[in-house]
Amino acid sequence: MDQIISSDYLVVGGGIAGLTFALKVADYGKVHVVTKDLQVESNTFYAQGGIASVVDPEDSFDKHIDDTMIAGAGLCHRDAVEVLVKEGPDRIYELLEWGVNFNRRADKPGEFDLAREGGHSRHRILHAHDLTGAELQQALLQKALNHPNIKIFEKHMAVELITEHHVLGNLQAAFNICFGAYVLDELIGKVKAFSASYTILSTGGASKVYQHSTNPDIATGDGLAMAYRAGVRIANMEFIQFHPTSLYQPGKRSFLISEALRGHGGNLINSEGKRFMPEYDPRAELAPRDIVARSIDAEMKKRREECVYLDMTHLPALEIKERYPNIYNYCLHNLNLDITLKPIPVVPAAHYSCGGVMTSLNGQTSMQNLFACGEVAHTGVHGANRLASNSLLEGLVFSHRAAMKIISKVPRNFGNVIIPPWDDSGVQNEYEWRLIKHNYKEIRSIMWDYVGIVRSTQQLDRAIRRISLIFDEVENYYRKSVITRELLELRNLSATALMIVKAALRRNESRGTHFMADYPESSDKFLKDTII
Numbered sequence: 090m091d092q093i094i095s096s097d098y099l100v101v102g103g104g105i106a107g108l109t110f111a112l113k114v115a116d117y118g119k120v121h122v123v124t125k126d127l128q129v130e131s132n133t134f135y136a137q138g139g140i141a142s143v144v145d146p147e148d149s150f151d152k153h154i155d156d157t158m159i160a161g162a163g164l165c166h167r168d169a170v171e172v173l174v175k176e177g178p179d180r181i182y183e184l185l186e187w188g189v190n191f192n193r194r195a196d197k198p199g200e201f202d203l204a205r206e207g208g209h210s211r212h213r214i215l216h217a218h219d220l221t222g223a224e225l226q227q228a229l230l231q232k233a234l235n236h237p238n239i240k241i242f243e244k245h246m247a248v249e250l251i252t253e254h255h256v257l258g259n260l261q262a263a264f265n266i267c268f269g270a271y272v273l274d275e276l277i278g279k280v281k282a283f284s285a286s287y288t289i290l291s292t293g294g295a296s297k298v299y300q301h302s303t304n305p306d307i308a309t310g311d312g313l314a315m316a317y318r319a320g321v322r323i324a325n326m327e328f329i330q331f332h333p334t335s336l337y338q339p340g341k342r343s344f345l346i347s348e349a350l351r352g353h354g355g356n357l358i359n360s361e362g363k364r365f366m367p368e369y370d371p372r373a374e375l376a377p378r379d380i381v382a383r384s385i386d387a388e389m390k391k392r393r394e395e396c397v398y399l400d401m402t403h404l405p406a407l408e409i410k411e412r413y414p415n416i417y418n419y420c421l422h423n424l425n426l427d428i429t430l431k432p433i434p435v436v437p438a439a440h441y442s443c444g445g446v447m448t449s450l451n452g453q454t455s456m457q458n459l460f461a462c463g464e465v466a467h468t469g470v471h472g473a474n475r476l477a478s479n480s481l482l483e484g485l486v487f488s489h490r491a492a493m494k495i496i497s498k499v500p501r502n503f504g505n506v507i508i509p510p511w512d513d514s515g516v517q518n519e520y521e522w523r524l525i526k527h528n529y530k531e532i533r534s535i536m537w538d539y540v541g542i543v544r545s546t547q548q549l550d551r552a553i554r555r556i557s558l559i560f561d562e563v564e565n566y567y568r569k570s571v572i573t574r575e576l577l578e579l580r581n582l583s584a585t586a587l588m589i590v591k592a593a594l595r596r597n598e599s600r601g602t603h604f605m606a607d608y609p610e611s612s613d614k615f616l617k618d619t620i621i
């Protein structure tokens with residue numbers, strides 16, 4: 090019989106949420122972290138702008154809470170927002186102790202160099218130049234690698250949560266429990282059983298479900314899809330945040346042009362060089378993301394153009410090069426574009442999943458022994474639209490709380506649990522790359538065309554018919570096929586797409602990131618979460 094790989098804590102995903110959690114519980118038991126790609130690859134790694142937190146004496150918790158609630162358009166859970174904002178500074182100071190470096194002011198070296206982003210009423214974004222995510226990911230990873238109780242399994246992709254449906258033995262009162270996960274070891278192509286007293290989903294987001302996305306390839310909604318299949322409660326999947334400004338470079342991997350550039354004074358202009366945002370919103374470039382993304386979309390449609398431009402040319406060149414070295418160098422080397430001399434071509438792209446696996450304020454999901462934190466979770470802080478730079482903070486604050494909760498718990502004994510090895514009997518199909526690639530592309534273009542920045546009932550009806558068909562086809566194919574990462578990602582992407590369309594069809598109004606052309610107003614009838 091295949092060996093079961095056991096630990097006290099199984100952490101699925103090694104971004105800011107998973108690694109923070111791992112570090113917090115590592116002194117209390119054995120931690121296994123599985124990451125489906127290389128250890129460093131995550132959304133966290135690519136974050137540019139920074140982390141929002143109240144560290145300036147002139148700022149206040151109330152202001153950060155208000156800004157978050159306003160962006161969330163009526164659906165933020167106030168208790169969760171208060172936790173996020175009030176516990177944020179402690180987590181930031183802890184990061185400093187862990188070796189993370191944030192930029193300090195040149196004129197007052199003791200003080201943080203705080204940036205301002207859309208929707209924030211103050212400068213409160215801590216950053217490490219425009220490479221904040223890389224700074225965080227590397228610091229957390231290094232600390233985790235140095236801890237004797239943490240073992241990281243890279244290129245290990247979780248396939249399915251292990252629940253009472255899988256296990257054998259005399260379980261006592263065993264209902265709705267997670268015992269770990271089946272995980273594909275990509276290097277040897279074999280599925281192994283990882284058992285644990287507690288399983289933490291920290292698999293990040295799902296924006297790869299859209300044709301244009303700022304996310305790296307790992308963001309295929311795996312945690313959401315696994316939770317969905319296991320019957321765990323999921324909320325607000327219709328709220329996908331589109332980042333207003335990803336670099337327009339057709340056919341190439343997307344690259345984010347950080348919000349911080351607009352906060353720094355960048356102007357959005359059309360191909361005639363005319364600044365257009367003031368026509369759409371009095372806050373102009375500093376309006377919340379959903380408004381800026383929709384305005385760009387409208388401007389592009391009105392003018393039938395493929396992109397708009399972000400103009401930084403009126404700002405001091407040296408300052409731009411020093412503050413945004415990553416963006417400056419990327420544009421220079423990939424587009425031969427000096428952003429201090431010429432405007433940057435930009436388009437909106439899917440960026441962030443505001444909804445996710447429903448959790449308590451301590452990360453507990455609706456399944457026993459299963460916790461979720463980071464972008465995969467729905468804690469209630471983002472409502473219908475995430476405020477910029479609140480997501481790294483959410484990953485930090487709520488993974489800390491989940492860890493504290495679990496440490497304080499006495500593990501329950503569910504009796505004699507036997508986890509059987511993965512059963513792949515009856516599997517015949519050889520891996521069919523063409524079918525997978527075609528369906529993958531099809532899902533992403535359906536989602537972009539019909540479930541994008543502006544939606545309508547007609548478009549969503551069309552999308553659900555097509556996505557349901559693909560979903561059934563993929564499930565059928567999955568049952569007969571040898572498992573590969575590509576096939577699993579396709580399966581998870583189709584489940585995630587289905588959840589998004591289903592949730593969108595249930596919200597006949599416009600709110601936050603969800604804009605329906607046939608229901609352009611918000612309605613109090615829909616002042617509630619959409620729960621699947």
Ligand SMILES: Cc1cc2nc3c(=O)[nH]c(=O)nc-3n(C[C@H](O)[C@H](O)[C@H](O)COP(=O)(O)OP(=O)(O)OC[C@H]3O[C@@H](n4cnc5c(N)ncnc54)[C@H](O)[C@@H]3O)c2cc1C
Nearest residue numbers: 102103104105106125132133138139247293463464478481
């Ligand atoms: C380009 C870009 C810029 C951003 N800028 C900012 C910013 O400035 N400020 C901010 O607050 N937010 C920003 N965000 C959002 C933020 O980075 C993410 O929301 C956050 O990093 C998510 O962290 P996480 O730990 O939940 O997931 P991630 O960092 O995405 O980590 C997910 C982990 O799960 C693993 N994984 C996924 N599926 C599986 C599976 N099936 N099996 C095993 N492992 C799996 C991955 O390999 C990875 O290790 C940005 C996002 C992007 C893409």
